[in-house]
Amino acid sequence: MRSASAGPEIERLITLLAKLPGLGPRSARRAALFLLSKRDPLMRPLADALADAADKITACSVCGNLDVSDPCSVCSAAGRQANAICVVETVGDLWALERAGAFKGRYHVLGGVLSALDGVRPEDLNIARLVERAADPEVTEIVLALNATVDGQTTAHYLADRLESAGVSVTSLARGVPVGGELDYLDDGTLAAAFKSRSSV
Numbered sequence: 001m002r003s004a005s006a007g008p009e010i011e012r013l014i015t016l017l018a019k020l021p022g023l024g025p026r027s028a029r030r031a032a033l034f035l036l037s038k039r040d041p042l043m044r045p046l047a048d049a050l051a052d053a054a055d056k057i058t059a060c061s062v063c064g065n066l067d068v069s070d071p072c073s074v075c076s077a078a079g080r081q082a083n084a085i086c087v088v089e090t091v092g093d094l095w096a097l098e099r100a101g102a103f104k105g106r107y108h109v110l111g112g113v114l115s116a117l118d119g120v121r122p123e124d125l126n127i128a129r130l131v132e133r134a135a136d137p138e139v140t141e142i143v144l145a146l147n148a149t150v151d152g153q154t155t156a157h158y159l160a161d162r163l164e165s166a167g168v169s170v171t172s173l174a175r176g177v178p179v180g181g182e183l184d185y186l187d188d189g190t191l192a193a194a195f196k197s198r199s200s201v
Contacts, residue, residue, distance in 0.1 A: 010036070062133075064109030064126055066091050074098070074107060081105040085133060086143040087159065089113055089152065097145065105143075108133065113146060113155040125155075127162065134166040144172040148193070
C-alpha cells in the first residue's frame with residue numbers, strides 16, 4: 001500500500017520494516033515515521049548498530065548460535081558439560097534456556113522444524129551436523145528442547161530415529177503444568193501432557 005506523499009526512500013524504509021515479524025504495512029509506516037522524527041537519538045544509532053551487526057555477527061560453525069566469534073562464547077566457555085547437547089529450534093530458544101540457567105551443556109540450533117505445509121525438509125535443517133556431533137564418544141545425552149507443536153513433535157520423533165545408531169540417550173523436556181500455573185486456566189493439551197508426565201512425590 002503506497003503512501004500518498006512518501007518518496008522512494010521512505011517507501012523503501014517502510015517496505016523493509018514491513019518484512020519484520022509482527023509488523024504489517026500500517027505498523028511499518030508508523031515505525032518509519034517515528035524513526036524519522038527521532039533521527040539523531042534513535043535512527044542513526046540504529047542504522048549503525050544494524051551495519052555493525054551485519055559486518056561482525058556470524059553463525060557458530062559448531063552449534064549455530066549467533067556471535068561475533070566462531071566458535072561462539074557458549075561453545076568456547078570453560079566448564080560447560082561436553083557430554084550433553086541440547087537441541088533447539090532457533091537461536092532465540094537457546095538464549096531463553098541460557099537466561100533460565102537450567103542447562104550447563106552444549107547446544108545445537110536446528111534452524112527450524114520439519115514442516116510439510118511449509119516445505120521444510122530434513123536437508124533444510126542443521127540435522128547432519130547434529131548426527132556428527134552425537135557420534136562423539138564424549139556425548140552421552142541429546143536433549144530435544146523443541147516446541148510442543150505438531151511440527152516440533154514430528155521433528156523430535158525424526159531426530160530420535162536418526163540418533164538411534166549413535167548410542168546416546170535421547171531425552172525431551174517435560175510437558176505439563178507450568179510453575180505458578182492454575183489448572184483452570186490451562187488448555188486441554190497441557191493438562192493431558194501433565195498427566196502423562198506425572199512423577200512420584
